[in-house]
Each structure stands twice: as C-alpha cells, then as structure tokens.
Amino acid sequence: MPVAVRQRLPAWLFALVFTTFAFATDDYVIAGVLPAISADLGVSEAAGGQLVTVFSLAFALAAPVASVVTATWPRRGLLTGALAVFVVANWAGAFTTSYALLMGLRMLAAVAAAAVVPAAYAIATTLAPEGRQGRYLALVMGGLTGSLTLGVPIGTWVGAAFGWQATFGLGGALGLVALVAIRRTLPETPPAPAMPIRDRLAPLAGPRVLLGLLGIVAIVLGSMMVLTYLSPFLHDLAGAGPAELGWVFVLAGLAGFAGGQFGGRAADRWGSYRALITGVVGFAAVMAVFSACWFLRPVPLPALLPLLLVWAAVSWWIPPPAQTRLLALAGPAGPQALALNSSAVYVGASVGGAVGGLVLGGHGSGWLPGVAAGVELAALALFWLAGRVR
Structure with missing residues (x-):
C-alpha cells in the first residue's frame, strides 16, 4: 500500500476539528456583536459582556462534571446529543428578546460544549494510530485557532450585515453541520468501563495530575498575559x-495554527516533555527579544511582524505536548484529566487577564513579556516536578 494512502487522515478527524471550530466561534464571536446585543436588549455593554463570562464560567464548571457523568455513555451518541442541544440553544437565542433568557441559553450552550470538547480530545487520542497522538490532538485543537482567524471575523460580519440574531443563527448552523459530520463519520468508540465514580476520580487526586494541571494553568496564564494586552503593548512599543x-491578529492566528501542528508532530517524534521544553524555551526567548526591543522604542511594526509571528507559533506549539504530557501523567483517567484540563485553561485565561492587568497598571506594558516568560518557565518546572513524583 502506498505511504500516502496509509497516512491519509480520516474523515472523523476533520469532523472533530470542525466541531471544536463551531464551539470556539460561538464563544468568541459574541465580542464582535456585543454593542448590537446590548442596544437591542436594553442593557449596558458591561452587562452584555457577561454573556461571554457566563459561557466561560459554565464551561469551566461543567466540563469535569460532564466527563464523569457521561464516562460510560457511547461517544458518538454523546457528541450528537450535545450538539443538538447546542443548535437549539443558539437558534432559540436568535429569537429571544429577553436578556435573562439569553443568559440562560448561553449557559445551556456552554454545558453542551463542556460535554463535547474534552470528549473530542479524548476520542482523537484514543483513535489515533500509534505515534500520532500529538498531531491528531493538535489538529482538533486547531479548530480553536481557526475560529479566531476565520469563524469570528465571518460571524462578526454576518452580525453587522444582518443583525446579531443572524450571528446566533450562524452558530446553530455550524453546530448542525458538525452534528451531521460526526453522525456520518465517527466510528462508535467504546465508553469507559463501568466503575464507581470514586474509583474513576482517584487517579486525578494524585500529585502528578495536580502538578500537571497547575502547569496547564501557568502555561495559559503566561500566554494570555501577552495576548490580552497585546494592543497597549504594541501601541507603546510601535x-x-x-x-x-x-x-496582526489575522496573521498571528495563521502562525498559531501552524505552530500547533508542529507542536503536535514534535510531541510524537521527540516525546511530549522534550517538545514542551522546546516550546517554552522558544516562548521565553521571544519574550526576551520583546523586552530588548522595549529599550529601542519606537520600533516600526513591520520590523516586529516576524517576531510576532514566531510568538504566535510558539504560543500554540505548547498546548499539544502539554496535553499529551497530562494524558501520560493521568494514565487510565486520561479522559477525566482532559476535562479538568479544559477547566484549567479557562482558569489560566481568567487569571492571566487579571495578573496582566496588575502588571500593566503597576509597571507598564513593557514588563509584560518578562513576567510572562517567568510564568511559562514556572509551568515547565511544574511539569518536571510532576514527572519526578512516583
């Protein structure tokens, strides 16, 4: 059999990529139509912004619970059922005129996402051929970067042209396409064997997994410190x-997608920990160059663009080997660990925004790269400690 045929990616993998793309687009696109939603529903933009907050909070809280509760459910049925709930929540949101009801529908969509996204990661690593777990996981995670570069701009444009209700209609349509694709292509994978919930959760309480989850929090925290405040940093620098x-955001999104794929391949070829070291050291090096540029400001933006693309690439290089490493640390509790990983990502993003704000307000944007590099190196130390624990 020719090598090209042997290595052809399966259709179900693309269905999972599109699924994460649909969920991430639905989460992030609210920011693009926020003024219109607030005006139509008669609330302030600050109150409208809570539609994003409640989605993130509901996802973070529901992901580990959903992973445990649905551990013995058939995987294809779980994904299609949750996607159906997601579609209904979005299409109902397109017709509501009540802020409170829309808030409830956003929570419902988040719970559906919390049931699907960790399961999609687990399915990708379970069905991946030997030695290709990292790249399969990176592809599924690529739906997140794809949403930033393609889904969010399109959703924002649809909202501007046809009203914010059309944006919710688009979210439901994306969910429906994902549902059909999953139903047609995903093979039925066996659920986890039935066992008491206490036994299923026991490996997650060990220090190896806890240190790994803290490492995930630190990785996202360091990355989000820079991403959240990239606008004031580049304004001050260039x-x-x-x-x-x-x-910059469009090009960085494309570079981030490429970086994620290379990070996944590196995890397969070099091992997850070595790939993680490479990504974190690369991130710290880029932050060091940014800090050096601070003393040469103003620096023309075109001169900074190659550095910004490298920053985006190494930032998205890191998550696939980090998650692959967490899977190895968790052992048989891998699917539940991935659900907690999703919660850790949201915690890291929230804390990263808060810590970055404190650094920005207390010392100025020029301190952001140095502090972010320190946090990423601390994350690497946490993963090292996790590997040393018996």
Missing part, C-alpha cells in the same frame, strides 16, 4: 493602532 492590530 505606535500601532486598531487598523494595524487587525492584520
């Missing part, structure tokens, strides 16, 4: 305005 930043 005088960049909103128009330039739009292109």
